[in-house]
Amino acid sequence: DAMVIQNPRYQVTQFGKPVTLSCSQTLNHNVMYWYQQKSSQAPKLLFHYYDKDFNNEADTPDNFQSRRPNTSFCFLDIRSPGLGDAAMYLCATSTSGFNEKLFFGSGTQLSVL
Amino acid sequence: QKEVEQNSGPLSVPEGAIASLNCTYSDRGSQSFFWYRQYSGKSPELIMFIYSNGDKEDGRFTAQLNKASQYVSLLIRDSQPSDSATYLCAVDDNNDMRFGAGTRLTVKP
Numbered sequence: 458d459a460m461v462i463q464n465p466r467y468q469v470t471q472f473g474k475p476v477t478l479s480c481s482q483t484l485n486h487n488v489m490y491w492y493q494q495k496s497s498q499a500p501k502l503l504f505h506y507y508d509k510d511f512n513n514e515a516d517t518p519d520n521f522q523s524r525r526p527n528t529s530f531c532f533l534d535i536r537s538p539g540l541g542d543a544a545m546y547l548c549a550t551s552t553s554g555f556n557e558k559l560f561f562g563s564g565t566q567l568s569v570l
Numbered sequence: 571q572k573e574v575e576q577n578s579g580p581l582s583v584p585e586g587a588i589a590s591l592n593c594t595y596s597d598r599g600s601q602s603f604f605w606y607r608q609y610s611g612k613s614p615e616l617i618m619f620i621y622s623n624g625d626k627e628d629g630r631f632t633a634q635l636n637k638a639s640q641y642v643s644l645l646i647r648d649s650q651p652s653d654s655a656t657y658l659c660a661v662d663d664n665n666d667m668r669f670g671a672g673t674r675l676t677v678k679p
Contacts, residue, residue, distance in 0.1 A: 490667070499574070499658070499669040500614070547613055551667075558604060559660075559667055561613040 460484070463548050463562035470538050471570050478533040478565045480548030489531040490559065491523060492547040500547055506531060507553060535567075543569045572597040574661050576670035584678050589646040591673050593659030596640070603635055603642045604660040607653075608672065614658055618644065649677040 461482045470476040480489065487508050492500040504513045506525045520542070522534040535542055545566050549559040573596040583589045591605075602621050606614035620626045620633040620642065632645040642661075646653055656672040 492669075497578070497671065499671040502666070502668065549667075557662075558616050558619055559614075561615070564613045566611075 461548060461550055461560050461562035463546075463565050465565060466563060467566050467568070469568045469570060470535075472540065473537050476535050476538055476567070478535075478546050478548075478567070480531045480533075480562055481529050482550045482560075483529070484550055484560060485528060486550035486552050486560070487528065488551045488553055488557075489525060490547075490549040490551075491531070491533050492549065494545045494547055494564075495543075503533070538567070538569045540569050543567055572600075572661070572663070572666075572668055574659055574668050574670040576657075576659050576673050578671055579674040580676055581673055582676045582678060583649050585649060585651060587649050587677075589649045589653070589675055589677070591644040591646075591657050591659075591675065592641060593643065593670055594641045595659075595661045597661065597663060598637075598640065600661045600663050602662045603633070604662065604667075605631075605633060605642075605644045606658040606660060606669075608656045608658055610656075614669075617657070646675075649675075651677050651679050653677050 490505040491503045494500040503517045524532045545564045547564045548562040551557040575594045604619045605617045608614045618633045620635045626633045630647045634643045656674045658672045659670040
């Protein structure tokens with residue numbers, strides 16, 4: 458089945474230790490998104506790729522970076538995780554154009570010790 | 571700053587009742603509107619989407635959109651305990667999808 462896959466499901470890192478979360482898709486969608494969701498809060502858009510064009514949200518901290526080496530894969534790098542970065546990180550994809558719905562991966566729950 | 575507002579709840583309804591969930595948004599230019607359901611610890615899944623003013627029905631779910639008043643709502647008829655979840659309203663403007671914080675719904679048997 459075509460889908461969006463996130464690995465790992467749970468990630469534990471240490472304060473200040475770089476961590477990378479991965480996302481892959483078999484839907485061949487040209488738009489990929491990274492959202493951060495903390496408990497009982499709205500998913501917050503960090504950035505998205507429209508094909509290879511990177512679009513960063515104005516309030517996304519510099520500590521967060523992303524890479525999209527090809528259509529299928531997208532990575533979220535957190536250079537120096539702080540305790541406040543503990544959250545669920547959601548990857549989503551969509552086609553471009555008007556009114557396109559998001560397809561979500563299962564998410565990666567990040568803990569920072 | 572584009573805002574999407576929802577009553578956080580919790581909203582509790584008895585099994586078989588109608589659950590009514592509401593959402594307002596700040597950007598008049600928004601073009602498409604979505605309702606996602608999210609179970610605890612899981613990722614959101616799409617329930618319905620609506621683009622035009624009025625009602626859209628899909629099974630037990632009805633989405634209502636009023637662009638003049640900048641609100642969108644979701645009605646769930648014949649609510650079931652399995653409908654207990656957080657319902658996220660999302661507003662899209664050209665690949666810029668923004669979510670509300672969600673309304674937590676509990677359906678009591």
